[in-house]
Structure formats: structure tokens, C-alpha cells
Amino acid sequence: MKKALLLGESWMTHMIHQKGFDSFTTTEYVEGGQEFRAALESDGWEVTHLPSHTIESRFPADLTALLEYDLVVISDVGANTFLLTRAVFGRSASEPNRLELIREYVERGGGLLMVGGYLSFSGVDAKANYANSPLNxxxxxxxxLTDDRSEHPEGAVIVVRDAAHAALGGVGDEWPQLLGYNRTKPREGAILLAEVNGDPLIAVREYGRGRTGVFTSDMSPHWAPPPFMEWAGYAPLWRGLSTWVAG
Structure with a gap:
């Protein structure tokens, strides 16, 4: 059975409600990525999801444990979550660099897929900070190195460059629009499969004995609006991309 490790895709919202003199607060916890998981599981994948706040305690302890997965997916969670555990940040203890571990995992034959969001790539206010990480x-x-969000409330058109590539799952070249994405630059030697507003949307490459890929917009709302989430090509696209990157 193919095994994927999904990292991120969760958030907490703490709201202050001010009503005249008085105020109160509410807190909400949300997990995304259900549609992505369903797409892979319908194709025989076993998907383990580590929400953002559990990465510190549940991330695989070493390379052997990480290599049990065919694919690692990082979606909307910044580099600091991997680097600044309570031991490092609170007690100044030394620990293995988890992003270096993922890099070595790919070198040894694993697959890494990074999916866009406000805390992917560079992210909002450049806080995701993967440009300065071992994964870059x-x-x-x-x-x-700057805030890389490209917001398109009017809808951004996708241009498919190689519809026949196996990583696109045979979904053709007519895709619904997206509402935004993370701006990046094409890398020499990589394969650019789809663009959005002239920037990379989907790209893949081989690295060491493994492969890496990117989808620079959301797998879930808000950048992925209902027409994209309900698109017949949604599940085949993620199955094709995940399978190719996993090798």
C-alpha cells in the first residue's frame, strides 16, 4: 500500500467580539485537506495527517521512520514549526534539523510535495521562510525572500503546458480558475507543467534518488474556490501528482 504523510493543513482562529463596552472571545480549531485525503485514499493510499500543532510531537523520529512513507506533503505550515520545538525554543536544547531530515529522505528516494498557502514557500509577511531552509x-x-502571495479575487487563469504528463492525471487543459497562489520562480532543469497568471503552478523534478513537486495554490479553500474543489479533475490531478512525485 502506498503511504503518504500530510503535514499541516490545520489552524486555530481566536476572535474578539466587541459589543459596545463589553467583549468576549471565541476560539475555533479547523482541519483542512479532507478532499485531498479522500482523493488519495480512493486510489489505495494510506494517508497519515499530522495537523500543524502535532508536528512537534509526532513527526517521525529518524530517517528510517520517515522512509516508511512514499510521499511527504507539506501544506500551509511554516519552517519554524519544524525547527523551533519547545525543546529548542524554550530550553535551548539541540535537536536534529527536521527539514534536513526531509532533504535526506528525498536524496534516499522519497517524494516531497509542497502545496501552497499563507504559510507555504515564503508566505504571508515571508513568515513561512522556506527560502532560507534546507528544502529550498x-x-x-x-x-x-519576500511575501509571495498573489491574490486574485477576480480569478486567475491556469495554463497547462504539458497535459500529457503523468503527474497531471490525464485531466486535460481546461481547469477552473484559482483565487490566489504563492509566487515562485521556475528552476532550471525542473519540469514546469502548469502556470497560473504566468507564474509556476505545478512543477516537478528529480533530486538524488527521489523526486519533488509543487502545487503553488491551496488544496483547500480559500484560494481553491468551490468550482475548483468540485471539479471532476480534482481527485485525478492529486492522485497523478502524488503518484509521480512518490515515484
Missing amino acids: DILPVETL
């Missing part, structure tokens, strides 16, 4: 050089795109 192994991705099929170059990550920017």
Missing part, C-alpha cells in the same frame, strides 16, 4: 534547493521552483 531541492524544490522544482525557487522560493522568494
